[in-house]
Amino acid sequence: MLDKQSRVLYVGKAKNLKNRLTSYTRFTGADHNKTTVMLSKVIRVDTLLTATEKEALILEASLIKKHKPKYNILLRDDKNYPLIKVTVQDTWPRVHMTRRRKKDGAKYFGPYSSSSSMWATLRLLADMFPLRKCKGNTVKLRTRPCLNLQIGRCLGPCVNIADKEEYQDQVKKVLMVLEGKNTSLIDELRQEMMKASDTLHFELAAELRDKISALSRTLEKQIIASSGFKNQDVFGYCRQGTSIAIAILFIREGLITGSRNFFFNDPMESDAIILSQALNQFYDGKALPAKEILLPFPIEDSVILAERFSELIGATVGLTIPQRGDRVRLVTMANTNAAHVFDEKEKKERSWQGLSASMEKLLRLDHIPNxxxxxxxxxxxxxxxxxxxxxxxxxxxxxxxxxxxxxxxxxxxxxxxxxxxxxxxxxxxxxxxxxxxxxxxxxxxxxxxxxxxxxxxxxxxxxxxxxxxxxxxxxxxxxxxxxxxxxxxxxxxxxxxxxxxxxxxxxxxxxFGVTFHRKLRAKVSIASVLDTIPGIGPGRKRKLLKQLGSVKRIREASLDELSQVKGIGKETAFVIHQHFHPQNK
Known part of the structure; x- marks a missing residue:
């Protein structure tokens, strides 16, 4: 549905478009009702026909994400929340924070609604597992080891002393922690500790003991949600007046590993449709569902959603409305979290009202500074x-x-x-x-x-x-x-x-200004050096920077290192080298 400026006001789907649109023409509500207000602005309706209901479901989610219609519910994009990325596709993987999920073969964990808990996890991983901290997809060889290697926090792939098998074993253990398999990892480390002790490698046994202790302390802080050691996503729902809140609990290996909350003020549609749209938008191929999704009530398109989610993870995904036992307790917990969103929102509003009143008084403002x-x-x-x-x-x-x-x-x-x-x-x-x-x-x-x-x-x-x-x-x-x-x-x-x-x-x-200014300055700095080299266009410049990391590293690179960059042949490598070292002509 579009207004007179052709802005998209609302995106919806239906098996029978005629019946769906007819229901809007017959709609009667108060003048201030959100549907009434929207319909008063609609000038044109565009339709797109799909071959299957599943295609319509996917199309609806993508159009909402693209146009951000005012009268659809819109889940906040995950780019605002941090993720933990493990670059398993690299020869020597590393673990770091990112805010963008890409299709690059890496493994992503999160999003973390609490950045402090995410950084705490990264610190724990850095202390326990000596993976490289240096940036880039490839390891740049060094003549001197970095400080992390010297203090035992890196296995040293940059100086060719790291054992590939041992390094990959550390990566595997990092993944176990991030997947919530702390109990399994503790059992594995305990076996390694006993083996090291039996073979009189007491220093190694002591290191493993400390790792077990650190993991156990982490495990104690995590809330046990289920005794079945299952992976579940639990949705909670709360409506107060015309507003609703949705809470999601992420349970991995029986432990609550995170949560997300969403608030919608006066959304259109019924609760069954709103929760269905929320699921459809949330699991967009970047955020992947657990094998079991627990819901507080039946939703629209549950069968099609289950099929789509199963395709996303390559395994059967079940959408369940529990009636008894632990699952009901989990949904109740999620509903409580959804209700808590209203409490937090009310606290923030009261706090802001107090602060804005103080600003008006102290600064003698003529307008409420909303x-x-x-x-x-x-x-x-x-x-x-x-x-x-x-x-x-x-x-x-x-x-x-x-x-x-x-x-x-x-x-x-x-x-x-x-x-x-x-x-x-x-x-x-x-x-x-x-x-x-x-x-x-x-x-x-x-x-x-x-x-x-x-x-x-x-x-x-x-x-x-x-x-x-x-x-x-x-x-x-x-x-x-x-x-x-x-x-x-x-x-x-x-x-x-x-x-x-x-x-x-x-x-x-x-x-906000300094960050952008530094990017501009860096861009000009890079351009002023590399763009003066004959034969180096934007494509080759990107490849050089991606593999070698910086202009300084390109300047210091040997002919062999330059020629090994993909897309840079021996002749171009020679031109680059001569540009930075004219005395070698």
Whole structure:
């Protein structure tokens, strides 16, 4: 269903499209009802016919993910949550954090809703299993061992002393930990410890004993959810008024290894359809289901979903609504977690209401600061200049509205002119789209605030929002807050929640800008060196950097090392080598 601007409002599927659409034409509800509001905006309906129900199911999920329709439920993308990646496809695999799941042959674990638990897991793995920490798919040979090898935290593939079989055994044990097979691994390590003791290898036996102890402590912290040592995904569901919450518990080998929560405010459709769509979106081929999925009530398309999920993992997946025993207890636990989402949301709202009231009072604002934006400018002597705009709504970062602005009209180090350009672009668009913030913060003192007010006066929006400038602390004066029409800055105590919140927004805008600025700077740095070499285009440049890791490493590489890069022949290798070592001509 599309509106007059051809924006997708809603995506749905049905065996009989005529009956489905007719049900909407006969719909009667209150004026404020979400379906009534949506139908009032629908100008056109496009249809796509599929050969099977399963194809329709997959198509529905992909269209929702692509268009993000306002009136469909939309599960948050996993890119915001960390994953643990084991590069099993590499000759010498490594373990590290990532936020992107790729089809590259690696094994991914997560997503972890708690980054602290993910980092704790990585630290445990690094302490127990001496795999390489160096970046890249291939190991660069070194003449001197790295520090990790010297302190016993790496087997040393970079200096050719690692035993391949022993290394792969360590990788296997890492995978057992991440798959939740701690009990099986402890039994295996215990056998190795006894064997080492019997053969009088007491130092090895002591190392294995310490690993068993560390794993046992980890096991004690994990919640035992099932005595059957099964892999299960348990869905909980809670509706309060027009809003719903969905919770998912991930159980591996009988232990709860993680959870995810989703909240939807006033979704359309029945509970059976909403939960069905949630499953269809969540298991998208990147996130894979367990062999048993426990549900709180029957859902639409359960048979087709079970078939699709079975194809994803190459094994039978069962969708079960338990009636008795441990499974009912697990669903009850998941339902409790879903209900807890409402409690947490209510706490956050109360906390934000208190903080926003304090901001209004202390800063004497004319508007409730539910929508706050902050601007920062990053550059190096005027080069690779970028404006970074961050957005906070109801006390939380609205990352969908974060923006980078490449400076187009200013040349040279003029921060004021750069700020003016970005503000003109942001506010002109804000006026056109009617999405101006309630409070705008500029990173700087009177000068920067003056630029913002000048732009606001030109556009006639000065009184439509509040303005604050925050100047960094100098010596022991503390952070200073500047307001229009006030001569002296507002000085709040260093522990004041209002000041801490504004500083957090300012620091986030700085981080957001500096990160992007460094990428631009690195890109220009790489381009300035490699792009001057005859015969090196974007493709070969990528291959060189991927295999050798950096411009410095390319500069130091021998002819043999350069010619071994895929796509770089002996002649090109010679040209590259001569470019960096002209004295060898």
């Amino acid at each position: 929508h706050i934006e902050c601007l920062d400018i990053s550059n190096t002597s005027g080069k690779q200049a970028v404006g970074s705009l961050v957005c906070y709504k109801n006390g939380e970062a609205a990352k969908d509205h974060f923006r980078h602005y490449a400076i187009k009209t200013v040349h040279g180090p003029d921060d004021y002119a750069m700020m003016e350009e970005v503000l003109q672009r942001r506010f002109k668009r804000g006026i056109a789209e009617n999405n101006l913030p309630d409070l705008f913060i500029v990173d700087g003192g009177r000068g920067q605030l003056g630029i913002a007010l000048r732009v606001a006066d030109e556009l006639g929006i000065r009184d439509e929002l509040d303005w604050i400038g925050i100047a960094k602390e100098k010596n022991t004066e503390g952070e200073k807050l500047y307001k229009p029409g006030r001569k002296n800055p507002i000085l709040l105590k260093s522990h004041n929640p209002v000041l801490l919140y504004i500083m957090r927004i300012r620091d986030e805008s700085h981080r």
